[in-house]
Amino acid sequence: MSLVRKVRRTLVVVLALVLVTAVVLAGVVIGQGRRPLPQTSGTIELAGLDGKVEVLRDAQGVPHVYADTTGDLMRAQGYVQAQDRFFEMDLRRHITAGRLAELVGEPGVETDKVVRTMGWRRVAEAELPTLDPRTRQALSAYTAGVNAWIDEHGSTASMALEYTVLDLTLPEYQVEHWTSVDSLAWLKAMAWDLRGNYDGELTRALLQGRVSDAMIEDLYPAYPTREHAPILSGSDWRPSTQERPAFTTKGEGVPLRASQARTAMTETVAAIDAVPPLLGHGEGVGSNAWAVSAERSTTGKPLLANDPHLGVTQPGIWYQMGLHCREVSDACPFDVSGYTFAGVPGVVIGHNRDIAWGLTNLGPDVTDFYLKQITDDRYLRKGRLVPLETRVERIRVAGGKTQRITVRSTGHGPILSDVVPTVAEAGEEVEVEGRSTQSYAVSLAWTALEPGRTADAIFGLNTASNFDEFRAAAQDFAVPSQNLVYADTAGHIGYQAPGRVPIRQGVGDHPPGWLPAPGWDETYDWTGYVPFEDLPWTLDPKEGLVVTANQQVTASTTPFLTTEWDHGYRSQRIHDLLLSEERVSPDKMARVQLDTHHGLAPVLVDRLLEIDLDDDFTEDARDLLRDWDDSQPSGGGSHAAAAMYFNAVWQQLVRLTFDDDLPAELPASGESVYWTAIEQLLDKPRSGWWDDRTTPGVLEGRDEILRRALVDARLELTRELGKDPTTWRWDQLHRVTFRHQVLGGDDVPGPVRRLVNGGSHPVAGGTSTVNAMAWTAPQGFGVTNAPSMRMVVDLGDLDASRWVNQTGASGHPFSDHYDDQTQAWLAGETYRWPSTRRAVEESTEETLTLVPGSTRRQ
Numbered sequence: 104m105s106l107v108r109k110v111r112r113t114l115v116v117v118l119a120l121v122l123v124t125a126v127v128l129a130g131v132v133i134g135q136g137r138r139p140l141p142q143t144s145g146t147i148e149l150a151g152l153d154g155k156v157e158v159l160r161d162a163q164g165v166p167h168v169y170a171d172t173t174g175d176l177m178r179a180q181g182y183v184q185a186q187d188r189f190f191e192m193d194l195r196r197h198i199t200a201g202r203l204a205e206l207v208g209e210p211g212v213e214t215d216k217v218v219r220t221m222g223w224r225r226v227a228e229a230e231l232p233t234l235d236p237r238t239r240q241a242l243s244a245y246t247a248g249v250n251a252w253i254d255e256h257g258s259t260a261s262m263a264l265e266y267t268v269l270d271l272t273l274p275e276y277q278v279e280h281w282t283s284v285d286s287l288a289w290l291k292a293m294a295w296d297l298r299g300n301y302d303g304e305l306t307r308a309l310l311q312g313r314v315s316d317a318m319i320e321d322l323y324p325a326y327p328t329r330e331h332a333p334i335l336s337g338s339d340w341r342p343s344t345q346e347r348p349a350f351t352t353k354g355e356g357v358p359l360r361a362s363q364a365r366t367a368m369t370e371t372v373a374a375i376d377a378v379p380p381l382l383g384h385g386e387g388v389g390s391n392a393w394a395v396s397a398e399r400s401t402t403g404k405p406l407l408a409n410d411p412h413l414g415v416t417q418p419g420i421w422y423q424m425g426l427h428c429r430e431v432s433d434a435c436p437f438d439v440s441g442y443t444f445a446g447v448p449g450v451v452i453g454h455n456r457d458i459a460w461g462l463t464n465l466g467p468d469v470t471d472f473y474l475k476q477i478t479d480d481r482y483l484r485k486g487r488l489v490p491l492e493t494r495v496e497r498i499r500v501a502g503g504k505t506q507r508i509t510v511r512s513t514g515h516g517p518i519l520s521d522v523v524p525t526v527a528e529a530g531e532e533v534e535v536e537g538r539s540t541q542s543y544a545v546s547l548a549w550t551a552l553e554p555g556r557t558a559d560a561i562f563g564l565n566t567a568s569n570f571d572e573f574r575a576a577a578q579d580f581a582v583p584s585q586n587l588v589y590a591d592t593a594g595h596i597g598y599q600a601p602g603r604v605p606i607r608q609g610v611g612d613h614p615p616g617w618l619p620a621p622g623w624d625e626t627y628d629w630t631g632y633v634p635f636e637d638l639p640w641t642l643d644p645k646e647g648l649v650v651t652a653n654q655q656v657t658a659s660t661t662p663f664l665t666t667e668w669d670h671g672y673r674s675q676r677i678h679d680l681l682l683s684e685e686r687v688s689p690d691k692m693a694r695v696q697l698d699t700h701h702g703l704a705p706v707l708v709d710r711l712l713e714i715d716l717d718d719d720f721t722e723d724a725r726d727l728l729r730d731w732d733d734s735q736p737s738g739g740g741s742h743a744a745a746a747m748y749f750n751a752v753w754q755q756l757v758r759l760t761f762d763d764d765l766p767a768e769l770p771a772s773g774e775s776v777y778w779t780a781i782e783q784l785l786d787k788p789r790s791g792w793w794d795d796r797t798t799p800g801v802l803e804g805r806d807e808i809l810r811r812a813l814v815d816a817r818l819e820l821t822r823e824l825g826k827d828p829t830t831w832r833w834d835q836l837h838r839v840t841f842r843h844q845v846l847g848g849d850d851v852p853g854p855v856r857r858l859v860n861g862g863s864h865p866v867a868g869g870t871s872t873v874n875a876m877a878w879t880a881p882q883g884f885g886v887t888n889a890p891s892m893r894m895v896v897d898l899g900d901l902d903a904s905r906w907v908n909q910t911g912a913s914g915h916p917f918s919d920h921y922d923d924q925t926q927a928w929l930a931g932e933t934y935r936w937p938s939t940r941r942a943v944e945e946s947t948e949e950t951l952t953l954v955p956g957s958t959r960r961q
Contacts, residue, residue, distance in 0.1 A: 181248025
């Protein structure tokens with residue numbers, strides 16, 4: 104036999120072995136992946152039920168649950184959510200308890216340190232006994248349903264594919280039973296990602312002494328009230344305490360220019376960044392929600408739309424569900440459908456048979472940083488040294504050694520700058536009021552670190568039948584503070600700003616929250632919370648619209664909520680589009696959600712076209728802007744090419760204007776506050792922001808920076824997309840990527856990533872547009888936050904309402920419903936949203952019956 108034939112035969116044998124091995128491995132993966140898929144038809148005995156429960160699922164796998172008692176309904180909700188999303192629930196409770204390292208090993212340690220320092224779970228534990236007894240009973244029933252599912256499955260391999268993969272490197276993990284506190288702790292995670300102005304407060308602190316006070320003011324301009332309408336006009340709502348000043352200022356502030364103080368601030372930034380975004384991060388986390396009155400609607404009844412802008416994950420953040428009492432009564436008051444979180448009972452956003460509601464982030468300033476003067480184990484307070492409160496936390500690490508941290512707390516909350524070990528070494532001795540061995544630290548005061556009753560609010564919204572009951576429920580919505588938009592079948596629309604908002608005074612000449620406060624001076628303490636009756640609200644505003652998109656609530660500064668709103672480009676665009684026609688149809692509501700108009704483009708493009716260019720190469724690209732309609736579409740064409748170039752110019756402009764002056768830890772995001780800043784700086788051609796501090800001895804001005812942005816963007820896109828600008832498309836670089844939170848990273852084998860991730864997709868829209876596919880200047884054009892779902896509720900015919908989720912109902916990668924809504928979401932399409940029993944039955948594909956008994960399948 105010739106050598107060639109021997110080699111060929113050997114290769115054939117090797118190839119055959121490889122193929123057999125691949126087939127076997129594929130069979131194992133498929134077998135393990137399909138093993139956790141839930142039973143969604145037939146009958147299952149569920150311990151603790153009083154009667155029969157039906158679970159009807161539609162073509163997208165969305166469940167509607169029918170029961171005769173609240174206990175049975177909540178028990179079934181817990182069981183069904185565990186069927187579809189238990190690993191996600193387990194991951195969330197590990198994060199919120201500061202026990203992520205027990206699940207994923209060493210990568211979770213830094214997150215655990217910060218969460219344990221804040222004590223999210225400890226707060227949830229204190230919260231549980233303060234809730235309404237009916238809420239506690241519902242939580243208990245929900246918990247029992249989750250635990251019935253856990254007991255039924257036993258081994259982690261039968262629960263989720265993720266456990267099988269993690270078991271390869273971190274074996275012996277055992278799932279614990281669910282608790283009511285696990286559900287409540289997730290509300291703290293919501294509040295963390297949706298809290299107020301901590302980025303701005305820390306950035307301003309670190310800019311002290313680096314740039315002038317006037318430049319800081321230019322970076323954080325006032326909300327443009329005249330150009331962008333607040334949520335409520337002066338005729339919609341007037342404060343009852345107009346004569347009282349919104350806030351007072353006193354004192355000289357804190358020594359933020361001291362190196363020790365700056366070090367503590369920097370370490371606080373690092374500590375905050377250690378917590379992974381669970382709902383999303385940055386100004387791009389927001390939402391759109393609006394309601395149109397019956398008089399402005401083509402249906403003769405109100406319409407309500409909502410699309411919360413949150414982070415992009417696989418599976419998506421929301422879980423669609425219907426909860427229905429077969430006979431609605433005081434004992435069983437639920438007939439509600441909408442979106443909730445896996446792990447949280449009830450429905451967070453949606454409608455019942457009488458009302459609909461949507462949420463957007465109100466974003467009041469509910470966090471304050473306090474600079475502390477520490478001497479050994481004491482801190483300065485009211486002119487004397489008082490002892491720090493301390494506790495020891497032990498962090499167990501899967502595959503590693505248990506770590507021990509000491510958490511230090513003050514009357515202004517936990518010390519966050521302790522979380523990074525280097526801060527203790529960074530504080531050089533300084534002399535303060537004659538005392539030595541003194542260093543600075545930073546503590547966090549945050550409203551969510553006190554027990555609240557947001558869980559009561561969720562159930563109150565679910566069962567409200569009119570605006571008064573809606574407001575009564577909103578009164579318990581402590582954190583995160585949200586804009587609540589309302590509509591009902593009786594023809595009313597309304598708005599309520601809820602939440603726990605602290606009353607305090609400003610630092611120096613600035614409003615509250617502008618800078619960290621001196622923790623040693625009690626005059627900067629919180630003195631209570633804004634009374635609910637003083638928070639803005641309205642019923643049936645004269646304009647026939649309520650539009651919320653994270654903009655300013657009212658032009659009044661009483662009560663003081665914050666200085667750092669989204670700057671209203673998005674909200675004003677929604678407002679203008681809704682008023683562009685005499686009456687608004689449900690289809691029009693859905694089209695508005697997809698609008699991609701760039702609100703800064705009309706101003707900035709004119710200035711860019713005025714800049715003198717001395718090269719045809721850059722001019723070829725700038726010519727794209729001359730006939731641009733300011734849209735940011737997907738696909739090809741001249742507008743898509745212009746959108747790509749404009750956004751690239753914007754990215755370069757943000758970098759060139761701001762980043763040379765800003766702290767490296769907090770670069771300019773390029774979101775709406777920067778739009779307003781640039782819009783105003785265009786009229787200040789010699790502002791210090793235009794000067795590039797990396798070129799000493801050269802004083803740049805506005806036109807030079809605009810010219811550089813045009814040139815640099817042309818060069819960058821040529822490298823990325825080719826020399827001919829007419830072939831560029833915005834969606835070539837502006838893409839949304841669905842990534843699994845645990846198994847989606849580059850450190851996971853490629854086959855697993857491809858299985859659990861949802862891929863990368865081209866999209867339209869952009870930052871601070873209605874179709875808010877946000878991106879940030881430092882990270883590039885990839886989408887960071889996006890509409891997490893879309894819904895339009897027709898109060899004239901609830902079954903004509905429409906909805907779509909970002910990915911799918913299931914968290915199991917081998918399920919048909921893992922990502923079956925993604926393509927519709929990408930295309931801006933929605934699905935029929937049945938809610939009455941007749942409509943739900945017509946859409947039903949599978950029916951599961953849960954009956955009393957031991958938890959087992961049949």
